[in-house]
Amino acid sequence: MKHTYEYPRPAVTVDSVLFTLRANDLAVLLIRRRKAPHKGKFALPGGFVDANEGLAAAALRELAEETDVTDVTLEQLGAYGDPGRDPRGHTVSVAYFTFVVAEAHPVKAGDDASEAVWVHWADIEGGNAELAFDHATIVHDARVRLQQRLDDPRRHAGFELVPSRFTLSELQRVYEAVFGRTLDKRNFRSRLLALDLVETVMAAQRTGRHRPAQLYRWKNSRKR
Amino acid sequence: MKHTYEYPRPAVTVDSVLFTLRANDLAVLLIRRRKAPHKGKFALPGGFVDANEGLAAAALRELAEETDVTDVTLEQLGAYGDPGRDPRGHTVSVAYFTFVVAEAHPVKAGDDASEAVWVHWADIEGGNAELAFDHATIVHDARVRLQQRLDDPRRHAGFELVPSRFTLSELQRVYEAVFGRTLDKRNFRSRLLALDLVETVMAAQRTGRHRPAQLYRWKNSRKR
DNA sequence: CTCATAGGTGTGCTTCACACACGAAGGATC
DNA sequence: GATCCTTCGTGTGTGAAGCACACCTATGAG
The missing domain is CATH 1.10.10.10 (Winged helix-like DNA-binding domain superfamily/Winged helix DNA-binding domain)
Structure with a gap:
């Protein structure tokens, strides 16, 4: 398959928002950036989409590479394409989100991450954990969407909210x-x-x- | 702003789904493609996102270029990035949708379109009007989202459903x-x-x- | 004058959301 | 073995919202 369009255009990335419950508080899986820009800040696991790679597939691949988390069901949140969102150049990020049982997905940092951790919502909200790029926006939007999904009495979630046996x-x-x-x-x-x-x-x-x-x-x- | 990433990557496009009411039937604004691929088929108005152009801005620009429609409020539907969706190469399309009063937005074909017309839902549904690429999927998803939006009694639409004075x-x-x-x-x-x-x-x-x-x-x- | 057409209105039933309090079972401690 | 602490599990009543449903009204056409 040829690439017909060669002039400067935005690049495509994916980012994933994984929610879980930690100590009775909502938490989000974040990595600490090892490289500039935003070196040392928290960011969502994600990265560039490869040629001829599906969006969800890319999100899963990056998630696995950076946090070692696999076997999750991602749902698309939306695309974020503000031209100024990445200082390195124009990127469009397609965000995904889900909820998982943290215990079922042990986390291990890899790649560009010096750390991969569950960050409590209170720390995100309180500005205690500073997020890179527009990831704070994405995380907040994801929470709203998560609430909407759990609200709907019909398709009730579809997420991995609890272990297979639960009270x-x-x-x-x-x-x-x-x-x-x-x-x-x-x-x-x-x-x-x-x-x-x-x-x-x-x-x-x-x-x-x-x-x-x-x-x-x-x-x-x-x-x- | 430099473009640091030069290897083969998907290109980014936008597409807009405009709904309206025509003869008591739902209709969608489509253009007839003048070029291959899918020459002669119907397609959503849309096109490539320029460097350093916002997504919604690109959608509005393409909409104006191809159909002469301006002054609409687009809402993001989602991103479509299946690698095979465009035979020319890997593109990721960010889709937008809205509802408008057709009379307030006269339509005129331009650019890549040999025609820009409101196509009745029945013709789309019945396979009477064949859609290019994965635009049939996008249009169906858009309708579902539109229904969800009109369902919600809180933020009740926000779309231009009727003229400013209406029964x-x-x-x-x-x-x-x-x-x-x-x-x-x-x-x-x-x-x-x-x-x-x-x-x-x-x-x-x-x-x-x-x-x-x-x-x-x-x-x-x-x-x- | 009559008819055709769309406009406008109110009630009862059912369903769902929600507030609310107390006994039960087991473990720990004395 | 008695007591206490903790979480588990349960049912009812009230108000709000959703929904089905039929008839009269105002106008224009003929």
Whole structure:
């Protein structure tokens, strides 16, 4: 396949926003940049799209290269193409996002990253963790979209919100972190059960120093 | 500003999906391609993003160049980057969409288009009007997003659905076309009025061969 | 005058969202 | 083994919103 268009044009990059729950707080997977520009700042895992590479594929590849995270389901957030967003030149970034169970995806820095860490939302929000480029905008937009997705009672998520076996309290904590407010336990449970997406796992409980919780799993076979 | 990245990479294009209401049917603004590939087929107005040009700006520029339509509010739909989507080479297209009042935006073909026309949804759906590239996918996605936008009772549209003075029946016809089904008149009106977005225009009616209709306008000054 | 056409209006039922409080089960400690 | 602490699990009532539904009104045409 030939490249017919050779004049100066924007380059295409991808960036991924991975959310998770850490210590009952929403967190985002970020890398610390090893190179200029924005050396030492936090940034979203991402990079250039190769010739003849799909966008989602590129996002997954870069995610794997920079953080060692694989097997996630990315959803497209949108394209960010402000000409000034990268001081090195005009780039258009296509952003993806998802929610994952951090424990299922151990993180390891690679490549351009000197570090790959889950950063708590409070640190992002509070300006405690400075983000490179326009990544603060992207992260905020991603959170809004995540909220919209969890709001919709129809296609209810599709993200990996909890492990394959989970208690309703665990799931509720995810929702509370995403929306940033507490939810009423009874309403949460009855609404969720009414959706008929979830079923109990028989003879399976778990322990703490209190009454054990009923375990559930998503109903339609496929892991969520 | 220098371009640091010179190896083969995808090019960036923009495409716009403009919806309108024609003869009580949803219609999309398309151009007929004058050049190969897909010569003679219908396509969305769009084209390459220039160096240091914003995405929305590029979409507006191409729209004006190819169809002579200006002064519209585009909303981003998403990026389409399948490597095989353009036989000439790898391009990533960022799609935009909106809804406009066709009468307010006279259409005139220019540039690469031998024609710029409003194509009825039925002709698109029925395969009667063949679309180039992956534009059929984009158009369908755009309609879904448009429906979602009109569904949301909060930010209620923001699109130019009707002229600045309009009857509730006119607005209802727009909704019916977008959703592809009839709506109950009383429910439509009471729900809309409950939103308090609309107000009557005094001493203003209009005629047909029947009882005149009350005219309305959007409440918060700004035209919608 | 009659008819055809679109405009305008109100009520009851059902559903959903939400606020809210207490007993149950187990572990830890004394 | 009694007590206490913690989280788990549950049902009802109230108000708001969604939805189905039918008839009279104002005008123009013939």
